[in-house]
Amino acid sequence: MSVARILLLGLIAGVVRGHGGHDQAPDDKEWDAKSYAEQHMHREHHIDSFDLASFFKLHDLNGDGYWDKAEIEAVxxxxxxxxxxKTPDEQEQQAKADKIVDAVLKRMDTNGNGLIDKAEFEAAGWEGLPSFKSLGADGHHYDVESEFFLHHEEVFHSTPETQTDDAYVHPEDIEHFEQHEKIELEEENKERAYQGLPPFKNLREAEAAREKEIADAKAEASRVPGRFARQQPPERQDPKIKFKDAGAEAENKPEWGEGDEAYMRPKTPAEKLRKNVPYKVCSLVLLGVKPDISQYKFRRNWGDF
Known part of the structure; x- marks a missing residue:
């Protein structure tokens, strides 16, 4: 979703917030009157038929038969x-965790060992787990993406007509898109830091830079001629082109048999026009045998060759 789209949704979200949140399905409010354990199983696990023993076993994460402090926090x-x-800092977060654990242990830990076993849990019954919704402890287990799908996408955007851009205007939608935008910006700036470039302030700036880069590349491509233009091979060139400068080049070269090229087989038109070059090269040279003067034939009479 584009940055402009997210900004537009942000404006719409202000109106939506005035009509209340959308964190709960309209037909789901009947569960508010039930115990926390029942609400948790229905909303987090989509299970409505269970007993206390199965609830305990499901949340006994290490399978040792007890709930310890960490497992109570996980519930x-x-x-x-x-x-x-929903907590301002780490200190407040720890205080919230301690408050919840202490309250649960006070209700269930009858032997005072700081643990809850299945017998203690079953003895406490459905009301053994109080609700701490006011503290923001809603019992979420899964990662943010999964929780968003489970508690919002699946409830409010499960049909084609609720999956259009215009439908994603709930506060949860805006928050979700903003989080994705933040992650994308962080990834973009990591790459720029690796390249020694300054970070972008927002995705709008990143998109503008990307569009400019694409436009510059297209402009450069239109100015640069093709690198691999096919050239006509020498044997197919017009003689006027092929031998155009051969005479002048030959005059600047030493006679055949002299200089660096000495008796080497003439290859280019300029080499073949050097002074004293033999009229024809014998077959030994054509077979790759190192040439010497005896391997060249000279025209001495009109009948030669």
């Missing part, structure tokens, strides 16, 4: 990105 998604976004 509430305390350290998920969505939860941390």
């Amino acid at each position: 509430y998604g305390v350290h998920h990105e969505y939860s941390k976004a």
